[in-house]
Amino acid sequence: MSNSTVLLLFPITVAVIMLGLGLTLTLEDFRRVVRYPRAMVVCLVGQMLVLPAICLGLVVAFDLRPELAIGMMLLAASPGGSTASLYSHLFKGDVALNISLTAVNSVLAMFTLPLIVNLSVAGFLGADSSIGLQFDKVVQVFSIVLIPIAVGMALRARFTSFAVRMERPVKVLSVIVLVMMIASVLSGLGEEVFRILGDIIAVVVLFNLFGMAVGYFGPRLFRVGRRESIASAFEIGLHNAPLSIAIAMSPTLLDSTEMAMPSVTYGFVMFFTALVFGFAVARRARASAADPAVTTTRP
Numbered sequence: 001m002s003n004s005t006v007l008l009l010f011p012i013t014v015a016v017i018m019l020g021l022g023l024t025l026t027l028e029d030f031r032r033v034v035r036y037p038r039a040m041v042v043c044l045v046g047q048m049l050v051l052p053a054i055c056l057g058l059v060v061a062f063d064l065r066p067e068l069a070i071g072m073m074l075l076a077a078s079p080g081g082s083t084a085s086l087y088s089h090l091f092k093g094d095v096a097l098n099i100s101l102t103a104v105n106s107v108l109a110m111f112t113l114p115l116i117v118n119l120s121v122a123g124f125l126g127a128d129s130s131i132g133l134q135f136d137k138v139v140q141v142f143s144i145v146l147i148p149i150a151v152g153m154a155l156r157a158r159f160t161s162f163a164v165r166m167e168r169p170v171k172v173l174s175v176i177v178l179v180m181m182i183a184s185v186l187s188g189l190g191e192e193v194f195r196i197l198g199d200i201i202a203v204v205v206l207f208n209l210f211g212m213a214v215g216y217f218g219p220r221l222f223r224v225g226r227r228e229s230i231a232s233a234f235e236i237g238l239h240n241a242p243l244s245i246a247i248a249m250s251p252t253l254l255d256s257t258e259m260a261m262p263s264v265t266y267g268f269v270m271f272f273t274a275l276v277f278g279f280a281v282a283r284r285a286r287a288s289a290a291d292p293a294v295t296t297t298r299p
Contacts, residue, residue: 014246015148020170022152039228066124071259073120077113079105081240091278093230101235212237241267
């Protein structure tokens with residue numbers, strides 16, 4: 001399959017991934033928000049406000065060139081993905097909270113993502129740049145993200161057993177199309193990949209680690225429970241890289257291979273950093289459980 005064909009299939013790629021997400025969601029996941037008011041508010045503030053600010057500080061501090069800086073901001077504006085629930089399960093986080101956060105973040109991101117991307121384009125390339133997510137492009141992002149999620153949720157509600165059976169095949173298909181997307185990005189950049197990787201690897205790793213740290217210690221400062229804080233750490237720290245890759249690469253959206261490179265790098269890095277962070281949090285939890293003074297002062 002040619003690279004141009006893969007590019008044209010990007011909207012379908014995102015739709016498949018979002019359909020898979022929708023198959024895991026129910027209306028209860030949105031209703032559950034009222035059961036975690038403190039955790040939800042702290043997590044959403046961290047996701048929507050604190051993390052983009054941290055990302056902006058990193059790209060400015062490392063003086064990334066405009067396309068890479070916009071790619072990083074696009075990644076920061078993307079919601080969490082299903083990977084967060086997996087890591088939350090592995091390290092005894094509150095998976096139900098993860099699912100609810102993913103559901104709410106996916107909806108909110110349709111409004112905050114275009115805003116952050118357009119402000120980034122104006123700030124790094126100039127207000128007169130032709131790149132950006134204008135209204136028609138925002139509608140397209142909305143249609144390829146929320147509509148498949150809604151379809152998946154409808155299938156889950158109406159044909160529950162079928163939806164449950166389809167979860168695994170759709171996840172496998174999502175991995176296949178993600179590999180195709182990454183291959184398209186790498187082939188489009190050629191030998192320049194290694195130079196770009198050298199420019200952004202430190203920023204990507206720091207952004208990932210800061211995201212998980214904010215997601216964990218922010219809720220703990222507000223006396224949110226440990227399991228909910230672990231869920232928050234992975235939800236804020238592990239973003240939906242396929243979505244940001246597709247938005248960056250799609251010929252009808254940003255159409256920039258270079259803007260996709262931060263998300264491609266992040267997609268590889270986060271699996272390893274999340275494991276390290278998870279083991280560190282688990283070790284901290286064991287130490288706290290062994291210290292009576294800690295267990296009596298922390299929820």
